[in-house]
Amino acid sequence: MREIILDIKGLTTQFQTKRGVVTAVDGIDLTLDRGETLGIVGESGCGKSVTALSILGLLPKPAGKIAAGQIFFDGRDLVTLREAEIRHIRGNDISMIFQEPMTSLNPVYTVGFQVQEAIRKHRHMNKRESRAEAIKMLGLVGIPEPEARIDDYPHQMSGGMRQRVMIAMALSCHPQIMIADEPTTALDVTIQAQILDLIGRLKEEIGMSVMLITHDLGVVAEISQRVMVMYAGKVVESADVKELFANPAHPYTVSLFKSLPKIGGRDGALKAIPGVVPSLLNLPKGCAFHERCFKTQSRCQQAPPWREITPSHMVRCWEPVEQ
Amino acid sequence: MTKFEALRDLLRNWSASVGMIVIALVLLVALIGPVLAPYDPIAPEPLNRLKGPSHAHYFGTDSLGRDIFSRVIHGSRISLMIGLISVTISLVPGTFLGLLAGYFGGRLDSLIMRFMDILLAFPAILLAIFITAILGPSLTNTMIAVGIVYIPHYARIVRSSVLTLKEQLFVQAIAHLGGGHARILGRHILPNSLPPIIVYATLGMGTAVLQAAALGFLGLGAQPPQPEWGAMLSEGRQYIQIAPHVAAFPGAAILLLVLGFNLFGDGLRDALDPSLRSQ
Amino acid sequence: MKVSQPILACEQLTKHYSLKTAGFSRRSGVVRAVEDVSLTVLSGEVFGLVGESGCGKSTLGRVLLRLEDPTAGKVFFAGQNLAAFGPSQLKKFRREAQIIYQDPYSALNPRQKIGRLIEEPLSIHRVGTRQERRDRVHWLLDVVGLQPDHAQRYPHEFSGGQRQRIVIARALALNPKLILADEPVSALDVSIQAQVLNLLEELRAEFGLTYIFISHDLSVVEHIADRVAVMYLGRLVEVGPKKEFYNQPSHPYSQALLSAAPIPDPTAERNRVILTGDVPSPVNPPSGCSFHPRCPERRDICFTKAPTLRQLTPERWVSCHMR
Numbered sequence: 001m002r003e004i005i006l007d008i009k010g011l012t013t014q015f016q017t018k019r020g021v022v023t024a025v026d027g028i029d030l031t032l033d034r035g036e037t038l039g040i041v042g043e044s045g046c047g048k049s050v051t052a053l054s055i056l057g058l059l060p061k062p063a064g065k066i067a068a069g070q071i072f073f074d075g076r077d078l079v080t081l082r083e084a085e086i087r088h089i090r091g092n093d094i095s096m097i098f099q100e101p102m103t104s105l106n107p108v109y110t111v112g113f114q115v116q117e118a119i120r121k122h123r124h125m126n127k128r129e130s131r132a133e134a135i136k137m138l139g140l141v142g143i144p145e146p147e148a149r150i151d152d153y154p155h156q157m158s159g160g161m162r163q164r165v166m167i168a169m170a171l172s173c174h175p176q177i178m179i180a181d182e183p184t185t186a187l188d189v190t191i192q193a194q195i196l197d198l199i200g201r202l203k204e205e206i207g208m209s210v211m212l213i214t215h216d217l218g219v220v221a222e223i224s225q226r227v228m229v230m231y232a233g234k235v236v237e238s239a240d241v242k243e244l245f246a247n248p249a250h251p252y253t254v255s256l257f258k259s260l261p262k263i264g265g266r267d268g269a270l271k272a273i274p275g276v277v278p279s280l281l282n283l284p285k286g287c288a289f290h291e292r293c294f295k296t297q298s299r300c301q302q303a304p305p306w307r308e309i310t311p312s313h314m315v316r317c318w319e320p321v322e323q
Numbered sequence: 324m325t326k327f328e329a330l331r332d333l334l335r336n337w338s339a340s341v342g343m344i345v346i347a348l349v350l351l352v353a354l355i356g357p358v359l360a361p362y363d364p365i366a367p368e369p370l371n372r373l374k375g376p377s378h379a380h381y382f383g384t385d386s387l388g389r390d391i392f393s394r395v396i397h398g399s400r401i402s403l404m405i406g407l408i409s410v411t412i413s414l415v416p417g418t419f420l421g422l423l424a425g426y427f428g429g430r431l432d433s434l435i436m437r438f439m440d441i442l443l444a445f446p447a448i449l450l451a452i453f454i455t456a457i458l459g460p461s462l463t464n465t466m467i468a469v470g471i472v473y474i475p476h477y478a479r480i481v482r483s484s485v486l487t488l489k490e491q492l493f494v495q496a497i498a499h500l501g502g503g504h505a506r507i508l509g510r511h512i513l514p515n516s517l518p519p520i521i522v523y524a525t526l527g528m529g530t531a532v533l534q535a536a537a538l539g540f541l542g543l544g545a546q547p548p549q550p551e552w553g554a555m556l557s558e559g560r561q562y563i564q565i566a567p568h569v570a571a572f573p574g575a576a577i578l579l580l581v582l583g584f585n586l587f588g589d590g591l592r593d594a595l596d597p598s599l600r601s602q
Numbered sequence: 603m604k605v606s607q608p609i610l611a612c613e614q615l616t617k618h619y620s621l622k623t624a625g626f627s628r629r630s631g632v633v634r635a636v637e638d639v640s641l642t643v644l645s646g647e648v649f650g651l652v653g654e655s656g657c658g659k660s661t662l663g664r665v666l667l668r669l670e671d672p673t674a675g676k677v678f679f680a681g682q683n684l685a686a687f688g689p690s691q692l693k694k695f696r697r698e699a700q701i702i703y704q705d706p707y708s709a710l711n712p713r714q715k716i717g718r719l720i721e722e723p724l725s726i727h728r729v730g731t732r733q734e735r736r737d738r739v740h741w742l743l744d745v746v747g748l749q750p751d752h753a754q755r756y757p758h759e760f761s762g763g764q765r766q767r768i769v770i771a772r773a774l775a776l777n778p779k780l781i782l783a784d785e786p787v788s789a790l791d792v793s794i795q796a797q798v799l800n801l802l803e804e805l806r807a808e809f810g811l812t813y814i815f816i817s818h819d820l821s822v823v824e825h826i827a828d829r830v831a832v833m834y835l836g837r838l839v840e841v842g843p844k845k846e847f848y849n850q851p852s853h854p855y856s857q858a859l860l861s862a863a864p865i866p867d868p869t870a871e872r873n874r875v876i877l878t879g880d881v882p883s884p885v886n887p888p889s890g891c892s893f894h895p896r897c898p899e900r901r902d903i904c905f906t907k908a909p910t911l912r913q914l915t916p917e918r919w920v921s922c923h924m925r
Contacts, residue, residue: 261824
């Protein structure tokens with residue numbers, strides 16, 4: 001039974017730069033169900049991180065602004081909320097973890113202090129209670145001997161541990177949604193496996209939804225139920241994870257899969273995508289991918305339609321790849 | 324970031340543009356002014372003493388009857404020269420020492436930087452007095468003194484840049500290609516250390532002018548009858564009550580030039596600083 | 603069957619760094635970055651070196667090319683002991699062995715036009731006249747897929763993938779025999795990785811190059827390498843031909859590493875060996891076998907005695923008591 005807890009309609013986020021206005025996110029629609037993991041996949045500059053920042057009102061001011069769209073959560077449009085109201089939601093109902101745990105944690109405070117800070121702010125506990133709760137959270141995320149580690153400083157911990165601390169902070173208030181922006185990209189592969197496993201388990205235990213942002217198709221395949229592929233600020237394809245990997249429809253998605261070196265894959269040259277991701281200041285007319293596309297036609301110079309392959313598989317293309 | 328982009332940013336920065344205009348103006352005056360100056364800046368005219376600004380003498384005359392306007396014009400050459408030469412005397416050895424200290428480190432670094440510390444402890448005035456006591460008071464010796472005093476500043480800036488650059492991958496890559504120290508220092512480290520030096524040198528010109536003016540004020544710098552602005556200020560001190568214009572105009576000239584250097588230098592720093600550029 | 607000669611070999615190579623105490627920190631000790639490594643690289647092959655952070659693979663690469671001197675052990679290039687090279691011999695060696703770096707953004711002098719950048723090795727070694735050098739630069743640009751007029755541009759005018767091509771062009775300038783590629787595609791977008799990997803493959807075939815290819819990305823290594831060596835905490839734990847390694851990894855760490863790699867296929871079966879604990883630090887390696895604290899197969903002997911690299915088959919070597 002699908003229950004939508006986050007509903008984004010037509011979100012457009014722009015940045016003022018010296019060289020003009022950059023539209024980092026261009027009219028995207030997105031829904032997140034209760035209890036599901038949605039993977040948002042794309043390369044640098046596609047707008048996936050900016051989408052996350054827009055949801056939580058974390059865009060760098062004054063350069064960044066939500067120019068249009070609505071973000072419905074819990075019956076309210078987050079775009080219309082004031083800073084104080086959004087702050088109440090951040091870390092409480094919707095929390096976020098980032099790629100670089102070392103720069104996301106304050107180096108001059110202990111780990112325990114930072115976890116407790118999150119707890120005390122939103123759950124109104126006193127010092128003693130919040131410390132006990134913090135120890136419990138650290139244990140929950142798999143930090144060995146949490147009563148001892150709670151007084152460590154971030155630099156005394158490894159990358160994997162720090163990421164667990166970040167997760168503990170993010171989960172300390174039992175949020176409904178956790179946004180994870182490249183949470184394992186900076187981690188070793190064996191640690192990555194641990195963290196992904198942890199996120200999966202916690203999701204079940206706490207009953208939350210996860211929005212996983214990454215460029216790594218392997219990570220997406222591991223833990224997402226649904227996937228959205230972004231390119232140059234737009235969503236180009238959206239489907240259930242099995243369907244996306246079995247029957248990719250957008251030429252970009254198809255080309256991306258073909259260009260991946262895979263363990264156990266065929267020998268010989270990889271099928272690389274020619275050209276480079278266009279600069280957001282200088283996007284091609286119509287479909288942003290058409291100059292690199294193996295199926296490009298003249299009508300691709302007009303914005304392609306958002307069409308249905310199956311009810312749960314949508315693609316933005318004039319002529320999607322045959323299934 | 325290309326030179327073109329830096330130039331464009333510079334021109335957009337209004338204070339830098341103002342600074343540039345001022346400096347250009349003074350430069351122009353220094354170059355062709357002396358030819359166009361209405362009066363002889365040196366020959367005394369006892370009949371014309373301490374006359375206020377008038378149609379005949381735009382800035383009035385001083386205690387020896389000399390036209391202040393002409394003297395200020397001639398003095399512009401001297402001030403610009405002070406700025407340039409003092410800064411050069413600071414910059415060249417300072418950069419060289421900073422490069423050596425930062426690149427080779429170890430004991431050479433300690434030796435050089437301790438020596439720099441000693442020099443830093445000297446107030447310019449003291450050093451100038453010292454030098455002029457030995458060599459005699461003159462404008463040249465003042466410039467040398469001011470130049471020497473600021474050597475450690477450049478050394479420190481350069482050393483700091485070098486320490487960072489040394490660790491950069493593109494510098495190590497040259498060593499990996501077989502390049503030697505001279506090449507690395509000359510072609511890769513030095514050019515990338517330039518931006519902070521350029522900014523500091525520009526601001527330093529203003530400082531040098533001020534320092535020389537102060538020394539001139541104390542009688543240690545330019546000797547009469549040279550129309551150096553600081554010396555003119557000193558001469559005008561006695562007449563502040565009755566003939567303020569004698570000190571006011573050279574003082575204003577100093578202010579203008581130093582302000583020009585400062586505005587331009589600040590704008591230059593902003594233009595050259597990649598972190599201040601928006602994405 | 604082509605019999606390949608060893609182009610580079612090392613015996614019991616060891617590199618330790620001493621940790622200097624800095625200010626108030628009381629840390630002291632020795633970082634055992636590389637410990638007792640012996641291997642042979644054959645001419646014309648791609649020798650893959652994998653491992654996680656702190657395993658010493660980058661350090662090993664640097665010591666193999668004598669970018670740093672070893673603490674103990676010997677390195678032989680084309681049969682000659684590198685340690686015996688005087689300054690002029692070392693300079694000649696630099697013509698034969700070159701490096702491609704991980705970060706294309708900091709590997710190029712931002713103030714040099716790339717024509718000069720690529721020409722620099724020729725200038726350092728005084729090869730050719732000015733005109734000959736210019737011609738060679740144009741040829742190199744063409745070989746890596748760039749245009750001749752790019753020689754007049756500055757690095758910041760190029761994308762990450764293009765900058766990496768410039769780095770490659772510079773590395774090829776002197777016609778080296780051996781190239782150390784240290785994570786050459788890790789900093790690049792997925793769609794660009796394929797382009798650069800293909801380029802590296804083409805260049806190898808065309809110029810008969812030998813690569814030492816360092817990476818933490820197992821799928822990339824599987825695609826390009828002929829043989830694979832796995833490092834853990836400064837030691838080699840397994841060496842073998844690619845196909846056999848990926849089909850049946852022998853060392854427990856190799857098995858965990860391979861099983862941890864995310865697979866871009868949601869339907870694939872996953873036999874996850876999730877390792878407990880963190881990647882330990884090379885300052886205080888565990889006693890006995892350095893992997894024993896995390897090893898699912900450990901026995902008593904693993905606590906006390908360090909295993910050595912033993913031959914399993916003519917082409918496979920493993921360092922483990924349990925094999």
